[in-house]
Amino acid sequence: MKQFPKNFLWGAATSAPQSEGAALIDGKSATTWDKWFEMEPERFNSNQGPQVTSDVYHQYKDEVKRMKAINMNSYRTSISWARLLPDGKNLNEKAVKFYRDYFTELKENGVEPIINLFHFDMPWWLMERGGWEVREAVEAFAFYAKTAFEQFGDIVKKWSTFNEPMVHIECGYLGDAHYPRKNDFKLAVQVGYHTLMAHTRAVEEFRKLAIKNGEIGIILNVSPAYARSESKEDVEAKECADSLYIFSFLDPVALGKFPEKLVSLLKENNLLPQMEERDKQLIAENTVDFLGMNYYQPFRVKAPVQTHTPAIRPNDFFSGYDMPGKRMNEYRGWEIYPEALYDVAMMMKNKYHNIPWYVSENGMGVAEEERFADENGEIQDDYRIDFMKEHLEQLHKGIQDGSNCFGYHTWTFADCWSWLNGYRNRYGFYRVDIENDCKRTIKKSGHWYKKLIEKNGF
Structure with a gap:
């Protein structure tokens, strides 16, 4: 029996844009996703846009009952900035009522809400002014955050504060999976900054309000880099990858300073962002109380194949390595490597002063899950159960070795809409029938998770 600590948080995660629906009703204004779907619906899987998603806006009370039914004691979702402050200034009272009712329902059913402020859903009014490319967005977000804390x-x-900030940077400014589909390394660095x-x-605004028993953190995606070999060039590639994709946010938010390796890389390649005089002091004074770590896959790297001087893309510092014999989730194209979760646990302990942290996302997306339905229509997703077991074994090992982990959340509770991929891959404990008023049906993994939580281990 692998027992987890007392009061361990067992739950799941989603986001407002991926689950709420009600995209443009009750005062909510458009986000980049609403407008992008309006402009180019053909880019979205099966023309599945953000209008309805999983309809939690209307079904949240029943959704919370289902969480309680499988013993979940915590849940992360987000607030829609465009719903709470449709123009960035004026409060939407219908949004206040919805979120207060939703969060209260969670609390009254023994499910602690962990609430995130930004999950890739930039309000369109701010995107038109440049979004994260402009400094104006910093103060706009601070005002929104203060408003949410107060309400x-x-x-x-x-x-x-943020879910996976590296994703909207990389996918929107070094690729075309997020709007505005620009490919500019220097601009990506400025967006990140x-x-x-x-x-x-x-x-800083959170600290000023001094919310009783309040804690604030950030949710980061970690794909630890593993070098192809022990050669100097491959090890250098690993260090560059970790500096760019992991330590670039982890060090400032947890330690209050930038990693020296990252600063050197950016400076040598004329990529340093524009900064303001008080920024370093603000970063030093406003570290987080806890961290959420989203882990799905490792990052295999080797020395770069081709380089530019100065660098014009991250691949000038490293190349991906296709390791022979790796296990894969073919539906996502992601390697399955649970051992990295132990390495993350040890990194939290040894590099980040054993800061409190939790696994804020871990899960397996599979397409066409109806193939695995039994005679009663229940999805027999043993592959998901096995995936969770393997990762929880590594997490348990990390906790036994002293890492200060306080919870484990899967992605996700009920199948949700996933950006350009729509409902192609399913992740939930509950299947969502998008053709039938988003009706929910529990999967085998939901029953397994219930027993896991009952025993606080497996």
């Missing part, structure tokens, strides 16, 4: 801080005690400063200012 819901009596209910919500655990807050996070403004995102970090928005986080920092939100933490």
Whole structure:
């Protein structure tokens, strides 16, 4: 029996844009996703846009009952900035009522809400002004964060500022999976810097309000880099990858300073962002109380194949390595490597002063799950159960070795809409029938998770 610590948080995670639906009703204004779908619906899987998603806006009370039914004691979702402050200034009272009711329902059913402020859903009014490319976004976000803390801080005690900030940077400014589909390394660095400063200012506003028993953190995606070999060139590639993709946010938010390796890389390649005089002091003074770590896959790297001087893309510092014999989730194209979760646990302990942290996302997306339905229509997702077991074994090992982990959240509770991929891959404990009023049906993994939580281990 692998037993987890007392009061361990067992739950799941989603976001407002991926689950709420009600995209443009009750005062909510458009986000980049709403407008992008309006402009180019053909880019979205099966023309599945953000209008309805999983309809939690209308079904949240039943959704919370289902959480209680499988013993979940915590849940992370986000607030829609465009719903709470449709124009960035004026409060939407219908949004306040919805979120207060939703969060209260969670609390009354023994499910602690962990509420995130930004999950890739930039309000369109701010995107038109440049979004994270402009410094204006930093103060706009700080005002939004302060408003959310004031409106819901009596209910919500655990807050996070951003989910996976590296994703909207990489996918929107080094690729085309997020709007605005630009490919500009220097601009990506500036976007990342403004995102970090928005986080920092939100933490500062949180500290000023001194919410009783309140804690604030950030949710980061970690794909630890593993070098192809012990050669100097491959090890250098690993160090560059970790500096860019992990330590770039982890060090400032947890340690209050930038990693020296990152600063050197950016300076040598004329990629340093524009900064303001007080920024370093603000970062040093506003570190987080806890961290959420989203882990799905490792990052295999080797020395770069081709380089430019100065660098014009991250691949000038490292190349991906296709390791022979690796296990894969073919639906996502992601390697399955649970051992990295132990390495993350040890990194938290040894590099980040054993800061409190939790696994804020871990899960397995699979397409066409109806193939695995039994005679009663229940999805027999043993592959998901096995995936969780293997990762929980590594997490348990990390906790036994002293890492200060306080919870484990899967992605996700009920199947949700996933950006350009729509409903192609399913992740939930509950299947969502998008053709039938988003009706929920529990999967085998939901029954397994219930027993796991009952025993606080497996």
